[in-house]
Amino acid sequence: MKRLLIPLAAASLSAAALAIPAGAAPSWATDDLTPKPADAYGVADFWNKSNGAALRKATQYTLDTKVVPKLVHAKTTDTTDGKPGMTGPSTTAKPTASKNVNLPKTIGKVFFQDKDGEYHWCSATSIQSQYRNLVATAGHCVFEAGSKEDVYDKWVFVPGYYQGKAPYGIYVGAYAFTAYDLDLYDDYDGDFAFVAVHNGVSLAAEKQVSAKEYKEWAGDKWIKPREIDEKEFRSCLLNLGECWSEGKDTKADLVGPDHPEAVLEKIEVNATKYKYAKVGKGQGFKFGEPEVEQVTEAEWRAYKGLGTRSTGPDKAGNYTITHYYTQQWVKPGTARKYFAPIYVIGIAKDMGRLGDVVGGQGVAWNQPLGQSVTVFGYPGAAHPDGDKPYTGVTPKWCAGKTSTKSWQVNTFRVETHQVLKCSMTGGADGGPWLMKYDNNKRTGYVNGVTSMFHDYDGNERIDYVSSAIFDGETADVYKKANLAQTKSIVGPNGELLK
Template sequence: MIPRARHFVAAALGSALLIVPAFTGIAHAATSAVASKVYAVPLARTLADVKRVADYWKPDRLKQTDLYTPATPGSGAGSTTSSGAAAGPAAPAAAAVTAAKRTNAAAAVAPALPRQGTAANTMGKVFFRFGDKEFWCSAAAVAARNRSVVATAGHCAYDSRTGKPADYWIFVPNPGPNGGAPDGIYVGASISLHEDWSGKGDYDYDYAFVTVHRGFTWVAGKDGASVMQDVGRLQDNVGGLGLELSKKPGTYTVTAFGYPAGQQPDGTHPFDGKTLLKCLPGTTRYTVAPGRDLQKGVELTPCDFSPGASGGPWVIAYDSTRRLGSLAGVNSLTWNRDAKGRYDSVSAPYFDTTTGDVYRRAASLSTIPNVT
């Protein structure tokens, strides 16, 4: 029997994983890096853009986040079936996408504590819109030289089916009940991703590194209205996970985190999506899913995450005291290998030197100096 996902931190919301049928093929994919095709898609560029997004996420709307839909891979419509993205998605608009110059692969990045305190709060939720509907996913802060990078799944930032980035994208680390944001709200400035996610929904690249602006909190003004108060950079406030690249599956164990909320195959709903959960450290192996163009995926077993954990981090050498470790993947797909009542594993794209190029792009971008 698969160990149940362990409760980790109370008072959070939820995200989603795509439900896929069991696949029987497991291949040891080549680990050599392919030529990088890294893109930066702008979100909120100016102070006016930041305030527009902030005004959308006023406290009254944040209080409704329990009602929003977990984002599903490849589907801006939020479907939780295995139908996935439609064939031939639209290409990104040329004016909105900027090609990044190829760099040397990023070396491993060390985890970082916040400027104050002895423990980090890197994990949280992202909220955004596709079209006229609100969605959410899991995510985590990653240590970076600009101290402003969030890692999540590609489908939690960019809809490859329609060829469009998310609107009104924010990250809320360590979210509290009723829309609480004790460590600030961070508006997305730019998405860094691989063109094979944006262009064709290739699940080998279902990851995104989002550069975020300085954070803010809502405070009461003199007239009782909500007013933005700048709280500084993300990493300064919550710390950042490290980053590990090109780790051979089977040579390490990893702890997966997320906010599962969806239905299990037997129809039960054991998780409420309001609590950060973890699967105990498990073994990893290569996996493939031809229907998703996944040729070099990494599968973690056992893990019974249900829809509600997309974008949640895979952490190597997790230190429960400092609440830090190094990022080695993000939740992308769930699996029901034994065709029984519970999901039994989860998979992530393989983090290789190409992933390092995407990360480095996000870590190099600057943001505006103040958001109020």
């Protein structure tokens, strides 16, 4: 294993809790995501800035295979490796009676950047834990196969995500836990992960401040340019202000109409000194017909421009001035611009612990197969035949009983998966399989997470999804993740914490 133990001081885990008996093979592995609050703030800002532009740019994760993974055949009916167990859910939602399936407040999307710099998302859910800070998703949505860094970059969870919005805040991943065999061998029998996240942060507000306040601010900050004139610029320099200029003053050049930077200029001329002839495209030809301007008597008497005054008032008593124009093609000149700074700070808000904000689903392990489950996720990929019924924008669901036998999938070394008849496609990866789902309370017990999508009947349509079976090893990973403490990213005034 490349990195079995996370830093004890950072994770607040005891050596006794993490110790592995001599000669025993570990069942779990862990890696750092973004454990330092200062770094985590930058990650949250990356996804949040420009009104969530990076969030909207992300695409659903796609399994690294050119063919749909095939379900081979049914296997054993007994997949337990110990006593059954579960931990109960918590909820912040008010119970609601409904005949329709109510979406859990706990579900959302995880976003991350892969080694090629591409932005992707999967589905996930908040789960119950000692420190109210755990997210459950697919292991392949956290641990990157073939990556030297092992885990994805800029990993965050956004509960309730919708079109670039993070209504409950952005929760940056601190530590990731998964099955040892997935991390080391890409064995999808352990395709699940539990991620401890920092407190949520909202970065929506900004405030204009003085230069002194700007320099002292420890959080997000930036400078907006304010254009000023040359007089204010020189005054700013004399007072040692932080002003600057851009560009330089250059004159316009006469060019031909075919010049790539040419623009047509309209120039007023004195008709008595200029032969005002035909309209044309070259330099000096007249620009349209003379333009007659109606003016007041006082303006008429005071006028000394290039135009021609009327001889006096017309029959209606109006005074006019006639203007004559020519045209020329020029390459425009440039003008130096002057700027002064506007100091702006980002006011971040600590949204609190994930479980306190949206609640957490329970977790169950070593349960018999054939369970009734409700599966949630954000499907967005097309079916193998190219049909794309889902957008990935809103969560969808499937409900039914899992198979009573485990199934083998030769792809990704799967020997035992549980399967459910369901037509959700890629993007639903990592979505929770909730056993004993209470539609009124919107809670249940996570007994699996969507791992792969299958076309069992061969009609080029996804008809089954599969999940790793949550057994005693899963419980072991969950219990290790349950010990991980995380922190607030910002203080009570929005300041960045170290």
